[in-house]
Amino acid sequence: MNSLIQNATRIIIKVGSSLVTNDGRGLDHAAIARWASQISALRALGKEVVLVSSGAVAEGMLRLGFDKRPTDIHELQACAAVGQMGLAQIYETSFRAHGIGTAQVLLTHADLADRERYLNARSTLTTLLRLGVVPIINENDTVVTDEIKFGDNDTLGALVANLIEADALIILTDQRGLFSADPRKDPAAYLITHGRSGDPALEAMAGGAGSSLGRGGMLTKILAAKRAAKSGAHTVIAFGREADVLTRLAGGESIGTELSAQTGHLTARKQWMADHLHTAGQVVLDAGAVQKLAEEGKSLLPIGVIDIHGEFGRGAVITCVREDGHAIARGISNYTSAEARRIKRKPSAEIEAILGYVEGHELIHRDNMVLL
Ligand SMILES: Nc1ncnc2c1ncn2[C@@H]1O[C@H](COP(=O)(O)OP(=O)(O)O)[C@@H](O)[C@H]1O
């Protein structure tokens, strides 16, 4: 028994190229229909699911008649663009059979590196989940070149887990999990059933991709688990053709390789904030707000803010100081410094009238704050 997936509410599921395209023979309609049916069952259990799907290049190669992976970057990008149409169509049809809508989200590295776009991607994904839609994510291959690519969707899956603070990342692949060595090369290799994300011993066992279709191989999956754990997400690596793999994992069964994260979401986020020694700006709190934060564990409302120093964007880590300049907390601002200047000293009910929109009643929510 293992409860990593059973206890997870928000789950990222990543499916690799060889699974999605039946080892390059063409979209595996039956496999995709089975995953859609299982994901529909997971949602009936109250879980939110985001799918990260590879396979655009492999499917596009088939549709355009390439018998081996093109070396020309623009031909590869053309393959991705053609194949992505196939992916979008098959996922929409397969989920529609269960009355579930899908949404296509194509991301690039630049989208997640830019704070504004990162926050927009996060809000769109969480909104889609709230609206009951299954987002289907892939890298936007047509606009990126090698130097600026995530390169493999294992990494993308982990970054999406960080982005929306998922509880778990399930990586479905063409092996039963992490083996002590690449099972294609070493027949004596055995399955590793449990481990700690970030354990360097795991990295030593993992090798590169097993086929010409996959990009990352096992090492990128192990590194993805390490990355996902930074925001508190556990990872399971399992065989995508295993019968009812998703529903059995959700039922608490141990399948594949389970890699547990050592810290919870809140701890991970607070640690991240505590590590921000230089913050973009400061807000000066009145005595009432200091009391609410420090003594009562409350969020920071604009009404308790007397002054704002520095220029910062939405989502920046800022410092909360007393009137005498003493720092008492750090946290993520829901508003830009310009907006904060307009809503300081105002009751939260007036935010919408002043700014024309509301990002939150708080300037800094309690969950996004660490006391110093
Ligand atoms: N230690 C290992 N355990 C399992 N698989 C490994 C290991 N080292 C390398 N591999 C290879 O990684 C492959 C899976 O990665 P990849 O081909 O990128 O798949 P995907 O398309 O699912 O991302 C396996 O088929 C296997 O040959």
Ligand SMILES: N[C@@H](CCC(=O)OP(=O)(O)O)C(=O)O
């Ligand atoms: N964006 C690429 C994904 C490449 C990739 O990471 O493949 P894989 O190692 O099979 O997950 C595509 O859709 O072909």
